[in-house]
Amino acid sequence: MNKRENAGFPSEIEAALPDSRVYQMQKPSPMGIGRRVFSIHNHVGDLAPWPYYESEEAFSPADPGPSTTEELRSSMQARGIEKTLIIPNYGIPVQAQPFSHNELVVKLCGEGGDKVAGALWVSGLPQNRELTESALQLLGKPNIRALKMSYILGGTADPNKWDEQTLRQHEMIFRAAVEYDIPIQFHTSPGGGSDITGFFEMIKRYGKELKVHLVHMGGGTSGHIRLLSQWKDMVEGGYRVYLDTSWAIGFAVRKLLQELDRTGIGADRVMFGCDEPWSDFESEFWKVQGVKGVSDEIKERIFWGNAEEVYFKK
Template identity: 40%
Template sequence: MRWTNDAHRHLGVLPAYPFYGGPPVAPAVGSRATIGELLSDLDREGTERALVIPNYGVPDPAIAFSFNELCVEAANKDDRISAALWVSPRAEDADRTEEALKLAGEEGVRALKLSFLLGGRASDPACKPQLDRILATAREHDLVVHVHTSPGAASDIDEVGKLVDTYADDVKLHLVHFGGGMSGHIK
């Protein structure tokens, strides 16, 4: 069997949401709700290692934050799994991000997941305190910051590139997708 590694596996099931004014749809139909389901998938696929990231995408950040402990639990259950924690640059998510950052030193945590899809942007002065806090935690715990990029708007590579200019000298950044995402499929 040929083994593979997965640097971007989501965990947690999102509720259906009426994107773009249409009927409610499930944004990630292959999502797994339990660690057992995740492990079964890894076995079936022959996935040797996986970075497990809280699922996100509906416009309620509390849902993504709610999956952080599940990802840490998955990392503690099987050594094939490393966990990423959902964090947010938005000032209104500061308390939830602070709670998430308390888990940064937990066994198996290897990354922090950051996205501007739910708001904010790398150049927004209101996001600077949160970005500084998130990136300082990554530096302190030697974690990778996993940043979602997509075409246009706040997650555009030109905008996200400002994080590279500001932080990448001493924090590892992993820029993901470079134009991908579910939005086009949903619309």
């Protein structure tokens, strides 16, 4: 018996759609933020338990994301987040699962007024072509301001490694993003298909037309160092590259802010994201707020000013 059967998942779709959920409504944080904050990386929707890695039993490593406007508002108010960009929750090896939350993203964006923007899940894998085409048909819905892609579930960011079908799939997605003039948020993490070196190749080929948002600043120590070494050249080279500070290690955020303050290069390209419920708002906030010797202007840009221009300005 395989782990999925042992966990009681009769099909991939049922694994992606749990029958019940518990969302803990949240109270305001006592920490006192004292800043205007927009988060451009928050997950919404449930994620089914899964037998991760060596586990023989299914479990949920993170809390569920908000699934109603009331829950989303509670989450934002508890953290002092004025505006947020939401994306489908994901993290189990079921291709259809994150697509299943696109309609939720559309619904919450429609109900959230000017406080909520959203990114739709799409995939560069040819096997997900129909799901991706359906997702792209939702572009133009109120407050949909981005697309979201991740190679955790397969594939690679390096266009030199794409076959013809994969190339066509990616270029279909990229054309749609350029047409609507919206960024694609790409998950980055060290090694494998999400390694920053693959994104460098993508940016060289497509980045002067396509807005490429590199989530997590390249991901991990090696990714951060590689990204920091190329940041100035990418921005000055005319590439439309954006970053957020979620899940980034402290040294990288500190170094980036120091360079933004010293040179101003790319100061309009870096944004704050807390990646709830996979990370936590408090540590993500203080990772930026706590950097010493950096002007308040730079921090204001990161905490809300750049997000206003990139994701919330109509």
